[in-house]
Amino acid sequence: xxxxxxxxxxxxxxxxxxxxxxxxxxxxxxxxxxxxxxxxxxxxxxxxxxxxxxxxxxxxxxxxxxxxxxxxxxxxxxxxxxxxxxxxxxxxxxxxxxxxxxxxxxxxxxxxx
Amino acid sequence: xxxxxxxxxxxxxxxxxxxxxxxxxxxxxxxxxxxxxxxxxxxxxxxxxxxxxxxxxxxxxxxxxxxxxxxxxxxxxxxxxxxxxxxxxxxxxxxxxxxxxxxxxxxxxxxxx
Numbered sequence: 001x002x003x004x005x006x007x008x009x010x011x012x013x014x015x016x017x018x019x020x021x022x023x024x025x026x027x028x029x030x031x032x033x034x035x036x037x038x039x040x041x042x043x044x045x046x047x048x049x050x051x052x053x054x055x056x057x058x059x060x061x062x063x064x065x066x067x068x069x070x071x072x073x074x075x076x077x078x079x080x081x082x083x084x085x086x087x088x089x090x091x092x093x094x095x096x097x098x099x100x101x102x103x104x105x106x107x108x109x110x111x112x113x
Numbered sequence: 114x115x116x117x118x119x120x121x122x123x124x125x126x127x128x129x130x131x132x133x134x135x136x137x138x139x140x141x142x143x144x145x146x147x148x149x150x151x152x153x154x155x156x157x158x159x160x161x162x163x164x165x166x167x168x169x170x171x172x173x174x175x176x177x178x179x180x181x182x183x184x185x186x187x188x189x190x191x192x193x194x195x196x197x198x199x200x201x202x203x204x205x206x207x208x209x210x211x212x213x214x215x216x217x218x219x220x221x222x223x224x225x226x
Binding site (some may be wrong): 025036100103106 | 117119133144146153155156158161169206208211212213214216217218
């Protein structure tokens, strides 16, 4: 069945450094790829998303890149801050039904001050 | 504009009891999704509903689980005769269209003793 693999499972960086999280997906029909941030005791919060008709999208310190040929996409956070510490999830779905998401296993990001 | 509201936040049930989880979508949203999250794992799709209709229940166990989204009132996820393996965080999400990004609530954490 459809699958999304996410790496690494944990990531520790110094404040100000960059963080990169990578995901691969199995269903070549997938064309919508959101990233969610989940803080302890809360629900996932959408931080950025990308659709298959673009290869890169940026929003301030956050960027996402997509390689449809290789079926992988990545989240890049620059100038990390302690408040970026959280669990990050990638996901994939069909653009026609973006709500039925296949999630990765999550990456726990720790930003050390 | 209130976000997705879920209640209760925490629910404790003994084995064999029933659990009822409620979700009020964001104002103007008619698409509701339920996801389950086991500890240390990503979210797994359960069911997708629009007002009064179940659109996709492919992720929901066929026995003991049911969901509804009536014309008036919140969406309800109902688990009958709960077992220890049902212990998890259950998240509701809503969208205004089938191809719009999801907004998640803060979840209901179900503990079965």
